[in-house]
């Protein structure tokens with residue numbers, strides 16, 4: 358039907374430090390996709406763009422490069438979506454206090 362790449366995404370869990378991260382692996386192209394750059398992969402969609410890696414290690418390095426903002430953002434979105442901005446400000450202030 359189509360000559361377009363049709364990925365068959367599998368969500369796999371990888372461990373970075375002590376965090377578990379869900380990433381996408383395409384069984385067709387054998388590529389790993391960054392779940393931040395390519396969020397549609399988790400829904401099984403066909404990305405128009407994205408960041409792909411041939412090895413888990415490369416993807417890990419990429420995710421680490423995204424920074425710790427990823428973890429905090431993920432937790433906040435899940436737990437306190439509406440208060441996210443306020444919370445971030447509060448926490449920054451608290452960190453400055455002894």
Ligand SMILES: [Zn+2]
Nearest residue numbers: 391393394408
């Ligand atoms: Zn990325």
